[in-house]
Amino acid sequence: MTPSEIILWPGTKVCERLGVDPESDAGLIRWMFNTLFYLLVSLIVLWIVVL
Incomplete structure (x- = not known):
């Protein structure tokens, strides 16, 4: 797998x-x-880091 395929994997699976x-x-x-x-993941990480 190429790095771009890894990054696009969540959207590909949802579409499939x-x-x-x-x-x-x-x-x-x-x-x-x-x-x-990635918005959801980043908000969760941000929430954990801030608290």
């Missing part, structure tokens, strides 16, 4: 689970799920 082609729509659907995933 929903039955959506991760490469369709220029990958914007996969990008949206990746953004939400």
Whole structure:
């Protein structure tokens, strides 16, 4: 696996689970799920660090 495939893995799995082609729509659907995933992870990490 390349580093880009590792970074895009969460969005790819969500798209596959929903039955959506991760490469369709220029990958914007996969990008949206990746953004939400990494936003959630970063907020959790930030919350842990601050407290």
